[in-house]
Amino acid sequence: xxxxxHTLIAAGEASQHRPLIxxxxxxxxxxxxxxxxxxxxxxxxxxDFYAGGxxxxxxxxxxxxxxxxxxxxxxLGIAGAIALFGYDGFLYSIGFxxxxxxxxxxxxxxxxxxxxxxxxxxxxxRMRQRPVRTAAGTSTIVVSIFYLLAQMAGAGVLVSLxxxxxxxxxxxxxxxxxxxxxxxxxxxGGMKGTTWVQMVKAVLLIAxxxxxxxxxxxxFHFNVSDLLGSAAxxxxxxxxxxxxGLKYGATGTTKLDFISLGIALVLGTAGLPHILxxxxxxxxxxxxxxxxxxxxxxxxxxxxxxLALGFGAAALIKPDEIIASNKAGNTAAPLLALHLGGVDSxxxxxxxxxxxxxxxxxxxxxxxxxxxxxxxxxxxDIYANVIKRGQATEKQELGxxxxxxxxxxxxxxxxGALARDLNVAGLVALAFAVAASAxxxxxxxxLFWKRFTTSGALWSIYGGLxxxxxxxxxxxxxxxxxxxxxxxxxxxxxxxxxxxxxxIPVGFLLGVLGTYLSKDEPDQGKYAELEVRSLTGTGAH
Amino acid sequence: MATETPPPSxxxxxxxxxxxxxxxxxxxxxxxxxxxxxxxxxxxxxxxIAWYLLYVLLSNYxxxxxxxxxxxxxxxxxxxxxxxxxxxxLIAWWYSRHAAAKLDPKAEAIKSRxxxxx
Numbered sequence: 179x180x181x182x183x184h185t186l187i188a189a190g191e192a193s194q195h196r197p198l199i200x201x202x203x204x205x206x207x208x209x210x211x212x213x214x215x216x217x218x219x220x221x222x223x224x225x226d227f228y229a230g231g232x233x234x235x236x237x238x239x240x241x242x243x244x245x246x247x248x249x250x251x252x253x254l255g256i257a258g259a260i261a262l263f264g265y266d267g268f269l270y271s272i273g274f275x276x277x278x279x280x281x282x283x284x285x286x287x288x289x290x291x292x293x294x295x296x297x298x299x300x301x302x303x304r305m306r307q308r309p310v311r312t313a314a315g316t317s318t319i320v321v322s323i324f325y326l327l328a329q330m331a332g333a334g335v336l337v338s339l340x341x342x343x344x345x346x347x348x349x350x351x352x353x354x355x356x357x358x359x360x361x362x363x364x365x366x367g368g369m370k371g372t373t374w375v376q377m378v379k380a381v382l383l384i385a386x387x388x389x390x391x392x393x394x395x396x397x398f399h400f401n402v403s404d405l406l407g408s409a410a411x412x413x414x415x416x417x418x419x420x421x422x423g424l425k426y427g428a429t430g431t432t433k434l435d436f437i438s439l440g441i442a443l444v445l446g447t448a449g450l451p452h453i454l455x456x457x458x459x460x461x462x463x464x465x466x467x468x469x470x471x472x473x474x475x476x477x478x479x480x481x482x483x484x485l486a487l488g489f490g491a492a493a494l495i496k497p498d499e500i501i502a503s504n505k506a507g508n509t510a511a512p513l514l515a516l517h518l519g520g521v522d523s524x525x526x527x528x529x530x531x532x533x534x535x536x537x538x539x540x541x542x543x544x545x546x547x548x549x550x551x552x553x554x555x556x557x558x559d560i561y562a563n564v565i566k567r568g569q570a571t572e573k574q575e576l577g578x579x580x581x582x583x584x585x586x587x588x589x590x591x592x593x594g595a596l597a598r599d600l601n602v603a604g605l606v607a608l609a610f611a612v613a614a615s616a617x618x619x620x621x622x623x624x625l626f627w628k629r630f631t632t633s634g635a636l637w638s639i640y641g642g643l644x645x646x647x648x649x650x651x652x653x654x655x656x657x658x659x660x661x662x663x664x665x666x667x668x669x670x671x672x673x674x675x676x677x678x679x680x681x682i683p684v685g686f687l688l689g690v691l692g693t694y695l696s697k698d699e700p701d702q703g704k705y706a707e708l709e710v711r712s713l714t715g716t717g718a719h
Numbered sequence: 720m721a722t723e724t725p726p727p728s729x730x731x732x733x734x735x736x737x738x739x740x741x742x743x744x745x746x747x748x749x750x751x752x753x754x755x756x757x758x759x760x761x762x763x764x765x766x767x768i769a770w771y772l773l774y775v776l777l778s779n780y781x782x783x784x785x786x787x788x789x790x791x792x793x794x795x796x797x798x799x800x801x802x803x804x805x806x807x808x809l810i811a812w813w814y815s816r817h818a819a820a821k822l823d824p825k826a827e828a829i830k831s832r833x834x835x836x837x
Contacts, residue, residue: 279764280764326790406792406797427782471811716735717833
């Protein structure tokens with residue numbers, strides 16, 4: 179039986195159980211809608227909408243942060259990358275995890291202490307408001323949309339596997355459904371609803387990963403060495419599968435690409451707006467710190483489980499079958515569920531349906547978090563502080579946030595439909611690179627560098643943003659390779675897939691150059707205010 | 720887990736004036752807090768990023784070393800990868816202890832003095 183037939187059978191098995199799958203999806207969607215409506219009733223003012231009333235506990239927020247962070251890229255993308263490339267897939271999870279230390283040591287607490295609703299609150303604190311708010315809003319929206327694309331692509335992948343829908347119309351229909359749901363979650367439930375949805379999803383995802391990990395380990399009698407050995411043999415790659423280099427070791431260029439990816443991952447997290455605004459949902463900086471500690475524990479445990487999932491998939495499923503199902507390996511985890519349950523048994527199909535429903539829940543929740551981050555930033559940074567020059571009423575501002583949600587939902591439906599065949603983990607890595615280039619330098623300089631000025635912030639944000647996005651545009655991700663977004667044209671001249679190694683230093687350097695080369699003077703009074711507030715929590719919202 | 724501090728009221732407390740903030744920023748007490756944070760967080764950040772980059776570079780350019788078997792099919796690469804997890808957990812734990820012992824008391828003293836106002 180060739181792999182394509184195998185996959186057809188997998189899809190066929192799944193489609194026999196289509197009522198079950200649809201029921202599981204519907205149960206999750208219904209439960210989250212109930213939560214959303216309930217949260218919406220309690221959402222009265224701006225602090226409720228943007229920051230969930232700041233009343234969540236550190237553990238609740240830690241769970242929600244994990245939910246926001248463990249996206250389709252983590253679950254589908256990393257498991258798939260390990261299944262296909264062995265050890266090289268593991269490198270993603272290490273970067274994604276170590277990155278949290280930057281957020282913990284340098285960013286989470288100062289941000290909670292001195293900001294109010296958005297990342298822009300901190301970036302613009304000591305600067306001229308309108309230009310820096312505009313820049314912060316722009317980069318928030320760009321980063322979030324890159325990240326959204328990855329989630330949308332993941333949704334398309336899942337649905338084609340599960341429901342056997344391979345037609346473009348079917349995939350686009352699902353992307354549109356995801357888009358509509360996220361508009362409902364965010365406009366009605368605001369941050370409160372979104373946070374509860376994240377928590378439910380995090381519990382489901384961790385439970386699903388635990389179940390599969392346990393089943394994989396039972397299969398190999400809890401002998402990790404055996405599991406690794408079978409993974410190496412089954413794929414026919416031998417011990418190279420367990421060593422670095424299968425994906426990134428081919429040439430000097432791919433090795434450089436790997437360093438670029440590594441830097442982007444470790445510096446990206448602390449610049450992701452949808453993660454940063456989560457710290458506003460707890461009452462104090464101390465609670466923000468504790469939520470990061472919880473998140474590090476939960477996310478670390480989850481990534482250890484993705485190792486078992488990825489190597490388990492490699493040991494139990496032929497690589498041809500994984501590739502036939504999805505070229506980038508995004509369906510390895512659901513396929514693993516099918517194989518663990520038994521390819522020809524009902525149990526296998528039920529497990530496949532359950533894991534796919536969990537992955538679908540993951541996508542919905544992360545998409546809602548991203549949409550909230552970008553519409554908050556539009557309403558609070560751009561509408562209220564730039565367009566209305568700080569004169570907007572709370573009601574007007576929240577109205578703008580809800581309309582922005584609809585707009586961003588529409589944009590991401592269109593882009594998601596276009597990106598439906600791209601590599602999920604790779605797309606997320608691009609979002610990390612843009613965040614590390616455009617946001618992180620200004621966050622750190624604002625908090626810790628006395629001399630930093632408005633010009634420095636603008637040079638850094640726009641310079642980092644344009645460099646990162648520009649390099650992606652002229653990279654093999656967009657054109658010139660069979661796996662590119664536009665494989666039939668070739669206008670790429672930048673050899674690397676990830677721009678981080680160039681664009682992150684450029685972002686940091688431009689912050690320094692902009693500060694020294696312009697005539698701007700730093701506002702020392704404002705810096706005193708920001709520094710004292712960020713370290714002590716004086717006057718925290 | 721409950722948070723120990725009472726939630727802030729919805730109406731923010733009145734902020735001290737800019738002059739008070741500047742005076743505080745230049746005070747010895749605040750200087751100590753700043754030093755306690757920076758002297759811990761900055762070197763540690765450089766340290767864990769260097770350790771992570773070392774790991775990335777070894778993965779790229781030290782194939783033979785990384786492929787050395789330790790036990791059964793478990794090789795140096797896997798052990799070092801898991802060591803990254805371990806150091807991340809340890810640093811997180813270490814920082815939270817440092818913050819609770821050295822940063823929180825100082826920060827709270829300054830905050831209550833500034834917000835108490837005169």
